[in-house]
Amino acid sequence: MFKTKVTETLGIKYPIIQGGMMWLSKAELASAVSNAGGLGIITALSFDKPEKLADEIDKCKSLTDKPFGVNITFLPTLRPVNYDAYIDVIIEKGIKIMETAGRNPEPYMKKLKDAGIKVIHKCTSIRHAKKAEAIGCDFVSIDGFECAGHPGEDDVTSLILIPRAADELNIPVIASGGFGDARGFLAALALGAEGVNMGTRFVATKEAPAHENIKKKLVEAKETDTILVERSLKNTLRALKNKHALKIKEMEEKGATLEELAPLLSGLRGLKALQTGELDDALFACGQVVGLINDIPTVKELIEGIISEAEKILKEKMCKFI
Structure with missing residues (x-):
């Protein structure tokens, strides 16, 4: 299938x-x-x-x-x-x-x-x-x-x-x-x-x-816990809503230039966050799908779970509409 x-x-x-x-x-x-x-x-x-x-x-x-x-x-x-x-x-x-x-x-x-x-x-x-x-x-x-x-x-x-x-x-x-x-x-x-x-x-x-603190944060987060930044730069980024992202958004709303924003957008901040688990000083790319994350499985458990549940939905739920 x-x-x-x-x-x-x-x-x-x-x-x-x-x-x-x-x-x-x-x-x-x-x-x-x-x-x-x-x-x-x-x-x-x-x-x-x-x-x-x-x-x-x-x-x-x-x-x-x-x-x-x-x-x-x-x-x-x-x-x-x-x-x-x-x-x-x-x-x-x-x-x-x-x-x-x-x-x-x-x-x-x-x-x-x-x-x-x-x-x-x-x-x-x-x-x-x-x-x-x-x-x-x-x-x-x-x-x-x-x-x-x-x-x-x-x-x-x-x-x-x-x-x-x-x-x-x-x-x-x-x-x-x-x-x-x-x-x-x-x-x-x-x-x-x-x-x-x-x-x-x-x-x-x-x-x-990724640090376990970050994985736990994703489990706790809801679909409303992401934010769009860099819109003023025409380079929109969806990230987890945290102090750092909110600071960048506030600076953009006040007309900050790329030169002013650049130090806060460094990818090395994200690397440090992944290593330490401290998210308040970095942008962390995150989709709205975070609202559907409720556990931290192995990759095998995740993929096989998606496939088996999809087969179950087709057999038990979708067939009633046919």
Whole structure:
């Protein structure tokens, strides 16, 4: 059951993908997801050198013999990134699945396609999704407004964005933003998606490399406990509502410049929070799906629970409407 274009093309058992999350999507989490039948993803830019990414890929290969992918997000940074060097590592290590996000990956597409890599591009709008298809991406992962991280500037929810993408595109659509249980999984498939991408939900698992205090905070949080910041910069970010996020929002409302905000937006603050469990001094990307997180299972328990519950819903609940 639940054989889709995602499972068939990527060679995985279940159409569940773990999103590429900065500092979190490393070998332990990615291998656990792949071993459980989903698609695990390592985030390349969590490593400051391509050589360190190579080591992490080797580590993941030692933990799983199942397919896994690597994420690269193309974004403007204060420190230039040699994306070609990271891509060279991905190719040299024989990775055949890559998740891209941020800016248009077109400059790198020939190199990726020549290496036989399947490209999943994350988008937040139909216009960007159609461009991704036009440049040769194999899948589009469409991010609804509920998602953690950067939901774009159009504020369209998954309930609308997924079927719109399915209607407009000829390549398979992966639903991202607001997914964390069997109900959402089935809804995504019904809306036209070929699978789901989950980020926040995978943070609250045993294998995720986050401090236990953060995982407990996610269990305690409700769907109203996220906040949008960086809207004034046209780079909207959905994060957990905490003192730091509220301070940034207040500064934006008072007209703060990028130069004034930049020290507070540093990703290294987030890395420190993941290590110490102290969240009051950092932005922590978090989706509204946090309201559906009630436990901290293993990755295997989470994925198998979603699949078994989805099968149960289809057999016991949905059939009464037929």
